[in-house]
Amino acid sequence: MNDMFTRVLLAMDLTPKSEILLPCLYSLCPDTNTEIILAYVFDEEEDADPYSSSYKKVYSKLQGYANELMRNGYEAVSIEMPWGEVFEEITRVGDDKEVDLTLVASHGKGFFRSALLGSTTFDLARSSKRPLFVAKTDGDSDNIADDDMLRKLMIPTDFSKKSLVALNLIRSLREHVAEVVFVHVVERSRNQSDLESKLLNAESRMEELVAEMKLFGIKASYLVDKGAASKKICRWAEEENVSMIAMTKTGAGLVKGLVMGATAQNVTLNSERSLLLLPADEVSND
CATH class of the missing domain: 3.40.50.620 (HUPs)
Structure with missing residues (x-):
């Protein structure tokens, strides 16, 4: 691609x-x-x-x-x-x-x-x-909040292949992407021990994604937390001042045929940042 x-x-x-x-x-x-x-x-x-x-x-x-x-x-x-x-x-x-x-x-x-x-x-x-x-747009003005959509991308992921379709965008436009922030939110855990294990595993996998970006010469970081994924994504997008959120519309485990998952839907509804919504079937092009 x-x-x-x-x-x-x-x-x-x-x-x-x-x-x-x-x-x-x-x-x-x-x-x-x-x-x-x-x-x-x-x-x-x-x-x-x-x-x-x-x-x-x-x-x-x-x-x-x-x-x-x-x-x-x-x-x-x-x-x-x-x-x-x-x-x-x-x-x-x-x-x-x-x-x-x-x-x-x-x-x-x-x-x-x-x-x-x-x-x-x-x-x-x-x-x-x-x-x-x-x-x-930026608030009530008629101007785009950020002219350079590739200045700082936020990529939410649950580590499924579907959720990492946005990596294709980075690989395709790596000479133009300045910075990437990966986001993972643990929404469910059985107990405190399970939560800590999931958070630790997420950080390890995030470090691998950051390392891949650095091979492309792209500045990268990650955020890992627990809670409601869509709320965390929207909040972090503002705090990190990202230029665009790039995310797959469906994640792992959703009902077959459902085009848009709940997290993507809530982010679309509530985020004030521009969005690139990618269909999960793009994974077939990997």
């Missing part, structure tokens, strides 16, 4: 929020050979008529983004403007084009907790079988 993201879908809604996706793309996809698809979904069929004023207005805006991308060296840029249910159409375009990554923008503080449960973004997060990047 040397070229992790070769074809990328930018789902734009033409609000200032969605404009933050461009600097995110530059960070996550530094290879200008990356193929980029700009997509906007109309709610009404008549607006998707190429002769309508709505269509012309949206196309002009998307063409402006395409021109900016091409000025930055990305030559393979196309535009898709379907109509229908936003979530369904973004999924369909991503599947039809066989994209490696979909990027969407969402609000930061307060938005997920109050409104995301029925939103397009959360529908995509729960059901998409393709990697999904969710860009979050």
Whole structure:
């Protein structure tokens, strides 16, 4: 997996929020050979008529983004403007084009907790079988909290192969990743002795991951604790000032066919940091 993201879908809604996706793309996809698809979904069929004023207005805006991308060296840029249910159409375009990554923008503080449960973004997060990047803004501003998504990655892991899919991202982009923080939370233990054993074992395995990162020339550290995994991840992401949380959507032991596990779902809902959500079936590419 040397070229992790070769074809990328930018789902734009033409609000200032969605404009933050461009600097995110530059960070996550530094290879200008990356193929980029700009997509906007109309709610009404008549607006998707190429002769309508709505269509012309949206196309002009998307063409402006395409021109900016091409000025930055990305030559393979196309535009898709379907109509229908936003979530369904973004999924369909991503599947039809066989994209490696979909990027969407969402609000930061307060938005997920109050409104995301029925939103397009959360529908995509729960059901998409393709990697999904969710860009979050810094508080109430329209600016991305961090322009360089690879400045400091947080990778939560339960040490299963599924939970370490994010290592593929680091291996693919190791020349661009500056720092990694690994996180492991022991959520259950039979007794104090069992807890201490699990914590000790986790630290030993974490040291192996840190050593691997250092072989790549990447600064690395780890955090191990007990408690509710999603709460610890969200808290540590703030304390460590990470640029992005990269995590697999399902962990070991989940019901087969369940696309999004509880921890990933809670982190998506509550984290104020941008997220890269990876499908567990990516392990087949190792």
